[in-house]
Amino acid sequence: MTARHHGAVSIGKRVKHIVIAIALVACSLPAGATEPVQPLLTELTSPAVPALPALEQVALVPRDELTDEEEPQQQDASELFTLEELKDKGSDAAELTLPDVDLPQADIPLALNSKVEYFLTYFQTRGKQSFSRWLSRSSRYIPMMKEILKREGMPEDLVYVAMIESGFHLQARSVANAVGPWQFISGTGRRYSLRIDQWIDERKDPLKATVAAALYLKELYGMFNGDWYLAAAGYNAGENKILRAISMYNTSDFWELSRGSYLKRETKEYVPKLLAAAIIAKDPARYGFSDVAYLSPIEFDIVKIPSRTDLELVAKLTGTTYETIKELNPDLRHWSTPPNYPDYELKVPKGTKLQFDAAYSKVPEDRRYTEKELYTHYHARKKDSLKGIARRYSTTPDALAELNGLSKKSRIAGKTLVVPARQTVDFSHEGRSAATAGTAKGGYAKYYTVKKGDTLTSLAKRFNVSSKLLSVWNNLKVRVALKPGRRIIIAKFIEKNGEMVPEVRKS
Numbered sequence: 001m002t003a004r005h006h007g008a009v010s011i012g013k014r015v016k017h018i019v020i021a022i023a024l025v026a027c028s029l030p031a032g033a034t035e036p037v038q039p040l041l042t043e044l045t046s047p048a049v050p051a052l053p054a055l056e057q058v059a060l061v062p063r064d065e066l067t068d069e070e071e072p073q074q075q076d077a078s079e080l081f082t083l084e085e086l087k088d089k090g091s092d093a094a095e096l097t098l099p100d101v102d103l104p105q106a107d108i109p110l111a112l113n114s115k116v117e118y119f120l121t122y123f124q125t126r127g128k129q130s131f132s133r134w135l136s137r138s139s140r141y142i143p144m145m146k147e148i149l150k151r152e153g154m155p156e157d158l159v160y161v162a163m164i165e166s167g168f169h170l171q172a173r174s175v176a177n178a179v180g181p182w183q184f185i186s187g188t189g190r191r192y193s194l195r196i197d198q199w200i201d202e203r204k205d206p207l208k209a210t211v212a213a214a215l216y217l218k219e220l221y222g223m224f225n226g227d228w229y230l231a232a233a234g235y236n237a238g239e240n241k242i243l244r245a246i247s248m249y250n251t252s253d254f255w256e257l258s259r260g261s262y263l264k265r266e267t268k269e270y271v272p273k274l275l276a277a278a279i280i281a282k283d284p285a286r287y288g289f290s291d292v293a294y295l296s297p298i299e300f301d302i303v304k305i306p307s308r309t310d311l312e313l314v315a316k317l318t319g320t321t322y323e324t325i326k327e328l329n330p331d332l333r334h335w336s337t338p339p340n341y342p343d344y345e346l347k348v349p350k351g352t353k354l355q356f357d358a359a360y361s362k363v364p365e366d367r368r369y370t371e372k373e374l375y376t377h378y379h380a381r382k383k384d385s386l387k388g389i390a391r392r393y394s395t396t397p398d399a400l401a402e403l404n405g406l407s408k409k410s411r412i413a414g415k416t417l418v419v420p421a422r423q424t425v426d427f428s429h430e431g432r433s434a435a436t437a438g439t440a441k442g443g444y445a446k447y448y449t450v451k452k453g454d455t456l457t458s459l460a461k462r463f464n465v466s467s468k469l470l471s472v473w474n475n476l477k478v479r480v481a482l483k484p485g486r487r488i489i490i491a492k493f494i495e496k497n498g499e500m501v502p503e504v505r506k507s
Contacts, residue, residue, distance in 0.1 A: 104282040107155040108228050110275055113255075119269075119276035124288055130167065132292055134277075135284055137168035139294040141181065145210045152214035155228070160278040161213070161235060164270070170204050170330045179203040182213040187449045187487050192216055198374075199338035205331040206298070229254035229271045237267040240451045300328050301353035303360075305337045305344045309368045317359040318352040336369055374421040375403075380412040393419045446491040450482040463490040 103110045123131045138159075146156040165183040166172035178185050180203035186196050192212035194202040202208045217231055223239055224230035233254060234242045245257045258268040280287045312335070315322045326332065328347040337344045348356055360368075378389060386397040386408060393400075401408055404417050448459070456476060460467040470476065473489040482488070 104279060106157045106278060106282065108157045108278070110279060112275075112279075113272075115255075115258075115269070115272035116275045116279070119273045120279065120287070123276060123280055128288070131277075131280070132289060134163050134167040135281065135289055135292045136294055138163060138281065140296065140298050141168050141206050143297045144206065148207065148210045149214050152211070152218065154214045154218060157278055158214075158217055160274055160281060161217070161232065162210075163277050163281065164273050170206060180209050181206055182209045184209065184212065187484070188216065190487055191447075191449050195338075195341070197338075199333055199336075200331050200341070201333060202331045205329075208331070224252070227252065227254070232271050232274055233257075233263075233267055236270040237263065238451060240453075241267070298328075299350040300347040301350055302345045303348055303353055303356050305346050306342060307365050307368060308339050308341075309337045309346075309360075310370060311335055311337075313363070313368060314346065314348065314356070317363075318348045318356050320349050320352070324349065334374070335372065375418050376421045378417050378419045380415050380417055382413045384412060386410075386412060389417065389419065393421075395420050446489070447487050448490040450484055450486045450488060452484045454482050454484075456482065459488075459490065465490065 103112060141162070142159050145159045145162065149156050149158055162168060162181045165178075166181045168181055170181055172181065172183065173179050174183060176185065179189075179201060182203070184192075184194065184203045186203075189196055189203045189209075189212065192215050194205075194208060194212050196203065203212075217235060220231035220234045220239060221228065224234065224242070230242055230246075230252065241263070242257075245260070245262050246252050248262055249257055249260050251257060254271055257263060258271075280289065284290070284292060311325045311329075311332070312322050315325050318325075325346075325348070328349070332338070337346060378393070380389065386400050386406070389412075390397045390400045397408060400406075400417070400419065401410070403419075404415075406412065448463070450459075456467050456470055459482075460470050470488070470490070473492065476482075
């Protein structure tokens, strides 16, 4: 065999090997794949239609954790990625900046992990429009809220609890009937001295509600031994829920608790959401929020109102509008300051206090308020009639028909009617201070806010009182689980020889 022939055979073998290799590559492609590998990868990295990752799939890999394997010289290492990384990156996510060490200064501990990164990503993508609105409103209330928190000895960055609770929307109401910027349910609100009745809901007052939130968070912080993550989780789920989780999993580490199935998803996500909101809000431009239209900080003077007063009168005396006074006092439900609330602190436009005080002092007390009739809704049942409903609400069938655009012969079953409120003010209950509310003459009471799972029997045992007495004190008819958030009397006291002693009743 000549050298030439031997070389030809060698070349033939090489060609055969190359053909086999190409065949193997072709077999590894999906059926019908005709595109070369490199153009296919190029298309995957630059898809024609940007696709944001679904909420449950967000997972970004920090730049310093990307695989750094040795590659051929002609390949740009910055273009390398694994298929897992490719799936996790959307076109928007590729432009996100996630800090891994340089977190902003804060007076609550900030952390960065996959759960926090999840919300950093979400707020910059699918949640960007909402977060922009939160930022816009934040400048209106954060300065005042921080001042209150500081005065109460609390970290100022707790304002971001209000951000994730309501987005600083004063009229916010949840499906659980939590209300206001700090989202208090009625029981917790009253527990921290917020008045809630048909005339006023102080959960909507950014000043008073912030004071209440500071007191509640201070209590939670002490309860959980100085752990702000557990305190925040307790603010969301209730302190008893977190205490039970700690006992169940034998750990007081929030991140460990969130691994289990006991806490609801909302609570598990609450702390990461809070941290992500704080990180972005402290440096919005760094995260793509450079064009937010911030509102001016709220400014006002406070005047004390000695007796019930129309807001229209207040607007006239301060040279502003009724709408402006209502906006400054979102806690007021109607057209006037509340009855039975001496020295109510009303907010008026900044710089109008002296003008108002001088003019108000000249208005006789009986000219400061005009009684108006309040209305409510009534859902008519099958056997209801206009005559029967009119009698129940102290009006006439004609007036009721005219009020609702009905004729006397109209069918009303199933309709929701506007009817006069039978009683506009209950002076025996509304406006009384927490120290004396609900007590018998000359007596005092101790209260407890019902938690989920509480029953009459369990509370009687806990507070060393009979079930019968609890039933009598709180007008409870049956021994069933009590509604969470309800405030009930668990002890009564009377004054005897200058001291408060438990009230004793004969069985």
